[in-house]
Amino acid sequence: MSADMPTPWQQRAYAQAIVALDAGRLPHALLVGGPAGLGKLALARRLAHRLMCSTPAGGDACGQCRNCTLIAAGTHPDLIEETFEINEKTKELRKEILITQVRRLGEKLVLTPQIAAGQVALVYPAEAMNRNAFNALLKTLEEPPAGRTLILIADRPQRLPATIRSRCQWLRLEIPPVAEALAWLQAQGHAPVVAQQALEAAQGNPGLAEQYLAEDGIRLRQAVAADLAALAQQRAGVAELAAAWMEDRPALRLRFSGELVRDHLAQRAGAPRPDALAAAGLSVLPPVEALGDWFDACARTLRGLDSPLRQDLQLAELLIGWQRLAD
Incomplete structure (x- = not known):
């Protein structure tokens, strides 16, 4: 900006x-x-x-x-x-x-x-x-x-x-009303549908939505949802997924993972929120408490990326925990 x-x-x-x-x-x-x-x-x-x-x-x-x-x-x-x-x-x-x-x-x-x-x-x-x-x-x-x-x-x-x-x-500085945020994003040259999608992914934050659009963040968020759905259905392995995440913006992938689970939980609680995990094919519905625990583990892993611990091992441990939710 x-x-x-x-x-x-x-x-x-x-x-x-x-x-x-x-x-x-x-x-x-x-x-x-x-x-x-x-x-x-x-x-x-x-x-x-x-x-x-x-x-x-x-x-x-x-x-x-x-x-x-x-x-x-x-x-x-x-x-x-x-x-x-x-x-x-x-x-x-x-x-x-x-x-x-x-x-x-x-x-x-x-x-x-x-x-x-x-x-x-x-x-x-x-x-x-x-x-x-x-x-x-x-x-x-x-x-x-x-x-x-x-x-x-x-x-x-x-x-x-x-x-x-x-x-x-x-x-x-407060997150502005949705109408104002959408109008600003469209003024930056983004189509209404794309602006709406990005704003929803950014939890109403237009600056973050603009960043996602500029850095292909929406595609990455969809890819993370597809990865988590595939992992839960045994269509992807932990090792290969952890390696792929390490190669491309692991911190942002972890952030998206937490947001996707949060949206999923909100939708299950009756909130009118888009559920990208369900849209990606997540058919197994783990217990709400287990998902909440995994959300917390995701946040800890995100913070842990700044620690001396190996990032790939932290990611692998988190993804193993996700896979176990579907067992």
Whole structure:
């Protein structure tokens, strides 16, 4: 999602922040929270740009002043972003934000701004900070320097400690009404039927639906449903299926697996939800409690992909459990 073309739900949240800013009520710490895919980072960057602009106009940054020019070039020394860093040993992105990063951020925020009237710092995803990083951040929140704004961005703000959340003003991005989400998806060039299908798969989240459409996610979701149905009917083997899943977006396949089981359970409970597992040919109906347990195991396996344990073995164990449900 482009910050130059904000979505309706982004615009509503941004307008709320600007009203507070114009009234002198924008706090030194904001928590931008909401489901993944709704454009929280783009919203936070737009707000940061506005805060640092020398001559804002119409609620937005002017785009012409020195601050705006430097921000556009990505070289403004008073705009700070902290996110995942490269692990020098593995040469891969870390999966958490470390205390050293938060301490470095605190050290920067006590310095005199070099160009702008103040400093703005973005931390994302904020829930990825480890415990020591949270404690270090708390010190900055308790004694904020004047003219500094800290913006935390989180897909799962509930994972932040209460001591952090209580010191921030929340700016929420909510999943929009279905009609608005469908209209936006169609405005991106997607046919109504395809947009509807993607939105249902994304649980009403238009940003996630757009991602699925861009990355062929709908086809992959259907393939996962077919795989699970085939496994339950002994038409596919665990080893070959685990190997195939490992080769192509295993985390997304696990997410789809959990969502498919959730939809299946909802449909069995009488909710008007599409049941892709039944459509894929799942004829055996395991007990609801057993399916709930497998859903939990799927969530644990998804989290476990970030652990040192072998991913293929974790996937195989989960799929063996699914196959046993049909016995």
